[in-house]
Amino acid sequence: MMVGNNALLVLIGLLCTLLGGKLDVQAISDVHIVLLEPPSFVQRNELLQGKMYKDQGAFSKVRDMAMLHRSLLEQSHNNILQEVFGAEAMERKLYSYTYLVNGFAATMSSQEAAIFRRIPKVIRVEKDSKMEKLTTYTPTYLGLPYKAWGKTSPSSVGGAGEGIVIGMVDTGIDPSHPSFANTTSNPYYNPKYFTRHFKGECEAITNEDQQSFCNGKIVAAHHFAKAAKRSGLFNPTVDYDSPFDGDGHGTHTSSIAAGNYGTVVQVAGMIFGNASGMAPRARLAIYKALYPSFGGFYSDVVAAIEKAVEDGVDILNLSIGPSRPPRGVATFFNVVDLALLVAVKAGVFVVQAAGNLGSSPFSVVSFSPWIFTVAATRHDRTYPNSIILGNNSTINGLGLSLGTKGTRMQSLVLAKDAARNYTVEEIALEECQGGQNFEKDEVEGKILVCTFTLSFLIGRASVKNVEATAKELSASGVIFTISSWMQGINLHVEFMPVEIPMIIIPSASDSKALLDYCTGSSLKGLYEQPSGRIVGANARYSHETPRVASYSSRGPDPATFNFRAADVLKPNIAAPGSYIWGAWTPHGVDAEDFEGEKFALLSGTSMATPHIAGIAALVKQSNPDLSVSGIASALSTTAIMRDGKGSSLLTEDLLSPKRSDLATPFDVGCGLVNATAAMNPGLIFNAGYKDYVRFLCAVDGAAGEVKRALGKSCASIGASKELATNLNAPYITIAALEGRLTVIREVMHVGNSTELYEVSVKVPEGVSLEVSPSIFMLDCKEAQRLEVTVEPSSSRRKSTPSFGSILFKGSHGHSAQIPVVIISTSAASGKH
Numbered sequence: 001m002m003v004g005n006n007a008l009l010v011l012i013g014l015l016c017t018l019l020g021g022k023l024d025v026q027a028i029s030d031v032h033i034v035l036l037e038p039p040s041f042v043q044r045n046e047l048l049q050g051k052m053y054k055d056q057g058a059f060s061k062v063r064d065m066a067m068l069h070r071s072l073l074e075q076s077h078n079n080i081l082q083e084v085f086g087a088e089a090m091e092r093k094l095y096s097y098t099y100l101v102n103g104f105a106a107t108m109s110s111q112e113a114a115i116f117r118r119i120p121k122v123i124r125v126e127k128d129s130k131m132e133k134l135t136t137y138t139p140t141y142l143g144l145p146y147k148a149w150g151k152t153s154p155s156s157v158g159g160a161g162e163g164i165v166i167g168m169v170d171t172g173i174d175p176s177h178p179s180f181a182n183t184t185s186n187p188y189y190n191p192k193y194f195t196r197h198f199k200g201e202c203e204a205i206t207n208e209d210q211q212s213f214c215n216g217k218i219v220a221a222h223h224f225a226k227a228a229k230r231s232g233l234f235n236p237t238v239d240y241d242s243p244f245d246g247d248g249h250g251t252h253t254s255s256i257a258a259g260n261y262g263t264v265v266q267v268a269g270m271i272f273g274n275a276s277g278m279a280p281r282a283r284l285a286i287y288k289a290l291y292p293s294f295g296g297f298y299s300d301v302v303a304a305i306e307k308a309v310e311d312g313v314d315i316l317n318l319s320i321g322p323s324r325p326p327r328g329v330a331t332f333f334n335v336v337d338l339a340l341l342v343a344v345k346a347g348v349f350v351v352q353a354a355g356n357l358g359s360s361p362f363s364v365v366s367f368s369p370w371i372f373t374v375a376a377t378r379h380d381r382t383y384p385n386s387i388i389l390g391n392n393s394t395i396n397g398l399g400l401s402l403g404t405k406g407t408r409m410q411s412l413v414l415a416k417d418a419a420r421n422y423t424v425e426e427i428a429l430e431e432c433q434g435g436q437n438f439e440k441d442e443v444e445g446k447i448l449v450c451t452f453t454l455s456f457l458i459g460r461a462s463v464k465n466v467e468a469t470a471k472e473l474s475a476s477g478v479i480f481t482i483s484s485w486m487q488g489i490n491l492h493v494e495f496m497p498v499e500i501p502m503i504i505i506p507s508a509s510d511s512k513a514l515l516d517y518c519t520g521s522s523l524k525g526l527y528e529q530p531s532g533r534i535v536g537a538n539a540r541y542s543h544e545t546p547r548v549a550s551y552s553s554r555g556p557d558p559a560t561f562n563f564r565a566a567d568v569l570k571p572n573i574a575a576p577g578s579y580i581w582g583a584w585t586p587h588g589v590d591a592e593d594f595e596g597e598k599f600a601l602l603s604g605t606s607m608a609t610p611h612i613a614g615i616a617a618l619v620k621q622s623n624p625d626l627s628v629s630g631i632a633s634a635l636s637t638t639a640i641m642r643d644g645k646g647s648s649l650l651t652e653d654l655l656s657p658k659r660s661d662l663a664t665p666f667d668v669g670c671g672l673v674n675a676t677a678a679m680n681p682g683l684i685f686n687a688g689y690k691d692y693v694r695f696l697c698a699v700d701g702a703a704g705e706v707k708r709a710l711g712k713s714c715a716s717i718g719a720s721k722e723l724a725t726n727l728n729a730p731y732i733t734i735a736a737l738e739g740r741l742t743v744i745r746e747v748m749h750v751g752n753s754t755e756l757y758e759v760s761v762k763v764p765e766g767v768s769l770e771v772s773p774s775i776f777m778l779d780c781k782e783a784q785r786l787e788v789t790v791e792p793s794s795s796r797r798k799s800t801p802s803f804g805s806i807l808f809k810g811s812h813g814h815s816a817q818i819p820v821v822i823i824s825t826s827a828a829s830g831k832h
């Protein structure tokens with residue numbers, strides 16, 4: 001459709017040109033983002049967040065300076081636009097960016113873009129493109145990790161996150177949801193009473209019957225849709241021209257990060273326990289830039305990020321990413337990553353989903369070291385259910401429903417035996433997708449036996465339709481059998497809570513036994529009819545070792561291999577992302593199975609990320625002095641590679657779902673988050689904006705780009721000779737180890753008393769590794785420089801990664817661990 005329109009518009013453009021007419025802005029336009037030479041406001045001002053100003057006078061001085069600097073930048077944008085477009089300039093411009101980056105978004109043809117590229121002050125012109133929501137929605141049988149996480153959160157979970165603002169760049173929010181209500185027992189007051197640094201607000205309501213978004217829990221709400229509207233894809237009926245969530249995604253993830261404590265989850269008439277956000281007292285600031293009908297545009301997203309950072313959010317949760325990993329120098333210098341680098345400088349902790357392109361290597365879509373990247377794990381909690389057959393034997397299955405009424409046996413009827421329309425193929429009949437295909441008399445009061453086929457997994461058939469079919473025919477319940485070839489497939493996918501008693505039999509042999517029973521081949525007496533009753537589901541924890549979900553994107557970071565020496569570990573951490581209950585808007589269109597519901601069970605790295613955003617809020621609350629990288633470090637060094645029983649984390653393979661290998665740092669980064677331990681980390685690896693600039697200078701071929709994009713010459717900061725691997729990150733990644741190498745780290749002690757640390761090492765296969773010093777004593781806030789020396793050993797196979805770790809064990813119970821990832825290369829094996 002886009003293509004068709006464009007072709008038409010080009011044609012109109014041509015006609016206009018031929019007729020000597022003036023080109024219509026809409027007709028020729030594509031949005032482009034034009035970046036100009038720095039500095040933006042933040043790049044120029046080392047201190048800018050309100051929280052850093054002790055007195056009002058100093059604060060207003062900086063604010064006045066800010067206004068001046070930014071209006072000058074904006075004026076320069078307008079001047080450039082006027083030079084090129086004349087009187088049309090202001091019509092063409094969508095946004096001026098002045099806070100994090102210096103640039104603007106405007107509609108222009110590719111010829112016009114070329115004109116801008118030739119202007120000396122212009123450092124980059126990027127054609128705007130669409131961004132993706134990083135979700136897979138897979139309603140399932142499992143859920144409620146909240147409870148498990150509740151236990152590891154501080155005892156006062158009800159107050160956790162107080163005073164912290166989490167910014168959400170997503171599809172908006174449904175402010176009427178109980179997860180975001182101003183609870184009467186413990187009301188939320190205007191943010192100026194709890195934080196001085198946050199200065200966001202809610203955009204004005206245009207529509208009389210809309211409610212205001214700001215209610216004490218939600219402290220800011222804006223939407224950014226200029227590019228979306230210019231594109232012609234914006235549809236106000238589903239996309240809503242306000243911060244309201246017409247999708248469901250943003251409401252869901254907001255509730256995972258900061259939903260109110262003790263919100264009862266009720267779906268399809270059943271109660272599935274209580275939900276709580278990771279940081280239930282944190283406030284939410286909503287910056288809507290993604291829309292249900294088309295996703296989002298970079299230029300709207302950058303505007304949203306600028307506003308979030310300017311408002312003063314503490315933590316920024318990002319649901320956006322390129323649809324595939326970028327290549328070349330743009331990896332670190334695309335406009336979003338640049339804006340986020342400057343956001344880090346402004347003191348904002350940025351969390352981003354790893355992506356849902358797993359399980360093949362190099363599939364992460366979040367790659368810059370200043371962003372904290374989250375992978376998703378599966379935590380098994382099942383809802384076992386069973387059927388008792390008329391012959392008194394029991395068949396086990398799974399379900400998210402109540403049982404059939406009482407203990408009375410109900411007749412079983414196979415879908416194909418109740419058919420009315422014989423033109424429908426048998427396989428389609430057995431999927432029970434419509435009441436019109438069946439004789440109601442044959443089904444009424446009976447349990448209908450249907451088949452769970454591939455169509456359910458790919459979305460051609462839905463459980464919601466089966467439920468509707470059963471209701472229409474007045475069936476008393478539904479049994480799903482599976483065919484033998486489905487046996488290997490992970491069947492705890494694609495399910496949802498239902499009002500009709502329903503069970504799925506995930507074993508092929510049990511399915512066959514049930515079918516035999518129904519067709520009478522195993523019935524004893526001549527007059528015996530197949531019958532049974534469904535018992536009803538109850539949540540049960542299977543206590544299996546957590547596994548990295550197959551969809552979760554995997555490292556290594558593509559940048560590590562584009563620039564041989566980028567040496568970045570991605571993802572950084574893992575958190576539960578599969579089968580997560582969260583708030584939902586009844587108007588949501590993202591997951592059909594939950595239409596009209598107030599809660600939904602979803603999966604994706606999108607669901608894992610707000611867990612980390614919420615836990616980061618807790619870390620910040622209990623350690624207010626930690627820097628942005630300090631928060632990342634606390635989460636990283638306390639993450640676990642073994643579960644509570646000592647079993648190593650596992651990882652799933654998309655192509656062979658039954659197989660589970662041991663997880664490596666390319667699956668989980670530093671490991672699975674341990675919220676309790678992250679609150680009290682002991683040692684911290686700090687890195688700031690300048691360190692990231694040094695890092696970029698050390699990356700092959702990036703020095704010129706640093707000068708252009710950040711306004712710093714690498715030589716001037718004396719960084720050109722450094723190794724990228726010396727970025728003071730809570731991991732060591734060496735993408736190309738060719739000989740003996742010494743890597744530098746510096747740790748700072750943030751415990752409250754002097755502590756003695758002892759170093760122990762798990763040496764990666766095929767190298768030698770030594771840490772010096774191997775024992776040291778630190779006072780509070782004291783730092784220690786460490787030298788980590790690695791050398792390949794001769795037995796080593798080239799180019800295969802090997803994994804190890806370094807553990808710092810403190811005398812007062814702190815322990816910090818970092819992963820070590822080493823890839824030895826020879827000159828000949830540089831290709832991947």
Ligand SMILES: *[C@@H]1O[C@H](CO)[C@@H](O)[C@H](O)[C@H]1NC(C)=O
Pocket residue numbers: 182183184187188189190214215216217
């Ligand atoms: C939250 O509710 C309390 C009690 O009803 C009320 O006093 C307070 O003003 C509300 N907060 C906001 C920001 O509206």
Ligand SMILES: *[C@@H]1O[C@H](CO)[C@@H](O)[C@H](O)[C@H]1NC(C)=O
Pocket residue numbers: 262263264273274
């Ligand atoms: C769930 O929340 C409700 C109301 O908020 C409360 O009455 C109930 O005790 C809670 N249940 C559990 C298991 O925490």
Ligand SMILES: *[C@@H]1O[C@H](CO)[C@@H](O)[C@H](O)[C@H]1NC(C)=O
Pocket residue numbers: 390391392
């Ligand atoms: C099943 O068990 C019940 C109660 O134990 C018994 O009354 C009934 O006869 C049994 N039915 C069959 C078919 O064995």
Ligand SMILES: *[C@@H]1O[C@H](CO)[C@@H](O)[C@H](O)[C@H]1NC(C)=O
Pocket residue numbers: 421422423424436
């Ligand atoms: C029977 O099914 C076919 C194929 O789905 C459909 O085209 C036809 O309209 C149906 N007939 C009736 C009477 O429902």
Ligand SMILES: *[C@@H]1O[C@H](CO)[C@@H](O)[C@H](O)[C@H]1NC(C)=O
Pocket residue numbers: 389391392393513514516517522
């Ligand atoms: C009841 O029927 C099932 C299904 O055909 C069969 O596997 C089982 O052995 C039968 N149980 C008894 C007690 O006959």
Ligand SMILES: *[C@@H]1O[C@H](CO)[C@@H](O)[C@H](O)[C@H]1NC(C)=O
Pocket residue numbers: 134135167168169170171249250251253254317318319320351352353605606607609610
């Ligand atoms: C938080 O980030 C995740 C992953 O980046 C995203 O999927 C989710 O929608 C975000 N939530 C909000 C409310 O912004």
Ligand SMILES: *[C@@H]1O[C@H](CO)[C@@H](O)[C@H](O)[C@H]1NC(C)=O
Pocket residue numbers: 640642643644674675676677
């Ligand atoms: C998480 O951290 C806490 C506190 O350090 C520790 O007691 C607990 O064992 C850790 N959990 C796991 C699964 O290792």
Ligand SMILES: *[C@@H]1O[C@H](CO)[C@@H](O)[C@H](O)[C@H]1NC(C)=O
Pocket residue numbers: 680752753
């Ligand atoms: C030091 O920290 C520990 C753990 O956080 C805490 O239990 C203890 O009270 C603190 N001591 C002081 C003197 O603050």
